[in-house]
Amino acid sequence: MTPVFRFAPSPNGELHLGHALSAILNHDMARETSGRFLLRIEDIDPQRCRPEFEAQIFEDLRWLGLNWEEPVRRQSEHVDVYRDALKKLRGMGLVYPAFLSRAEVKRRVAEAEERGDDWPRDPDGTPLYPTEERELDSALAASRLKAGDRHLWRLNMDRALEHLGSERLDWLETGHAAPERIPAHPSLWGDVALWRWDAPSSYHLSVVVDDALQGVTHVVRGRDLYWSTPVHRLLQRLLDLPQPTYLHHRLLTDESGQKLSKSLRSTGLRALRQAGETPSDIRRRIGL
Template sequence: MQPVFRFAPSPNGLLHLGHAYSALLNFDRARETGGRLLLRIEDIDATRCRPEFEAAIYEDLAWLGISWETPVRRQSEHLADYRAALDKLTALGLVYPAFESRAEIARLVAAREASGPWPRDPDGAPLYPGDAKSLSADERTRLIASGVPYALRLDMAAARHRVAGLSWNELGEGPGDERDIVPARPEAWGDVILARKETPTSYHLSVVVDDALQGVSEVVRGQDLFNATSVHRLLQLLLGLPEPVYRHHGLIRDGEGRKLSKSDRSTGLRELRAAGMTPAGIRQLVGLG
């Protein structure tokens, strides 16, 4: 079977060296294996994603010498796919609405921490501290009907009860140079958000749906998403989706060791190109020369 790879940026800013590294790795892997390279635009966040940034993605990737198959999948055009997956999880009794605002959640966490440390996910964010799971069906219906904003969360305990022996096949560089079979621990993320009232999906849900529908066989992405793979593997099994192999690569960092940001002009592809940098020079900068 022909391998399928994908590069999936969000059009909420201009690409930087870290994006170039990931895109080039996917492009090179596709060429080395005789595979296909897909480009996916992850534009679910309507408040931050802008058409000019999407146009810049195409321009910058083409300048790097990267080619991809068309048509490009834009997430905002496939909301029905994510809604169908969410409906399936809901039918399994694994989704519930939580009505606390971000400020209310922060207050709940502070109250919990008054008596000791409150658990945090691998990215450092506190786990959901609320008790929305205990609300009756009538109370949930009343709150939704009254227009209260809500997030749809995965009941992690119930989901884990359905799935045992969770792991993934890692070909790349985990935080400890982990390779081969990696045990998945999605419970470390707590009751993750799958969608919101105004948006029928989240990154976790849409990425597994997209990869399955596009036939992605090898996911090449940064180490910053290594731990999130636990959640993705859980959702794949719950939804009956195929399992790709994963290749997590090291991150390109700034001079102080921080992960690059789209606001960091010193590493932006547009600025580097304007300063006379060539595509070959970009390859050398990211260690692919």
Template sequence: MPRSSPEQPVFRFAPSPNGLLHLGHALSAIINHDMAAAAGGRFLLRIEDIDVKRCRPEFEAAIFEDLAWLGLSWEQPVRRQSEHLDLYAAALQRLRGLGVVYPSVMTRGEIKAAVAAAEAGGKIWPRDPDGTPLYPGDERNLPPSEQAVLLAGDRPYAWRLDVAKAVDLVAETLTWIETGAGPAGETGVITADPAAWGDVILSRSDAPSSYHLSVVVDDALQGVAHVVRGRDLYHATSVHRLLQRLLDLPEPIYHHHRLILGPDGRKLSKSSQDTGIAAFRAAGRSPAEVRAMVL
């Protein structure tokens, strides 16, 4: 893969092939492509296909077709996360060596029940920026011998980041440079707050890496200097900055752009077939018309 010079910044668009691209994806891809062109930089396409249960070859083929129809071009070869699982495993092993991860076995149902019981008793359960209850962390302080028993058992498990321990280990205030805008218009130097997410999952027994872990590893290895993505991932940057610091990875500049919302006011999803790029193409719309819809 070609190396970048300091004068040739790298941008990337990184969809998951678990459905057809919609107008929100078109916006993000076009912004990345146009910003790369304006900066004299490189535009990469990365396929984030770790979720083998949902990712399918026909959706990957559709991604290439939709982006090419929009008039976008990208460097070859395309990076597929499924081909680099060893790199994510190595990153997880390094975090294990730092003592900032632990195995957890609570299911979603068990977490929901624990939160419901606590709230029924009058406790206000903390939630992450997306509104999901934080993990109780019952296994967080188990000694290594008991952790080994969990891993040897029949229950599915996940490796979670002990955020409090990780923040203490870093022992500095983490920030990032935001050239877009957060949900409330935040821009400039932003103070990260990884603790707001609680102990996020980094890997599961049925999935070798989470989005949080794989994205920071990939961005570093591909030399991505500008992470340009939707505003729904703005708060996740706090977790990414913590992982970058723990793994001694470079810090990109971040640019979070607006989201395209559906008629119900929610961000578009891949289940919204009426907003799919392919649907507009089939209806006779031109690439220029789709670009005008999103920009």
């Protein structure tokens, strides 16, 4: 099987050194294995993604000397595919409409903590969505949906895991002295959102569908997405999608030890290029 790698940035800001590390790693690994290198534009969020940032992504990557297959896949052009995946999960009874806003969840968390109760949080520290909302009266939920109330579609994590039965979820993590199978525990994330009222699909749903449709065999991405992998493995299993191999590479940080951000123009590829740096300089900066 021909190895297939991909770099999948979101056009919601300028690329920085951390993006360069991920893009170059994928590009070089594809070349070293006689594989394919794909570029995917994850522009599923219409509120933040802009065409000028997409154009700059192409410019920056070409300046780095990277080449990719055409055509480039844009998530905004494939919303129906993600909707079909959600429809399949709905047909399995594994998702439900969630109407609480972030402010309402925040208020419930504050009230619980004032009573001295601990509120469960996901690996990123975000409070989990209250599980009692799974049991919203079906007639009331249908009425609210018909009325156009803002909502998300969330995965009922307990039902999803029950659907798997005794099957063990894991993934193959490479890049170490020896590949290692990592146990996957998606329950840590609670009832993850799969579809938003203000943006079609979510990252979790769209990324697993795209990887499967594009035949991606090796997902090479930053360590910050390591703990998202259990959710992706669960969705792959529920949707009968193939399982790629994973490599979560080191993250680049600023002087304070914080992960690089698109807001840090000092590490932006465009700014560095304008300052006279070369692609070879970039490779040295990121340790390649």
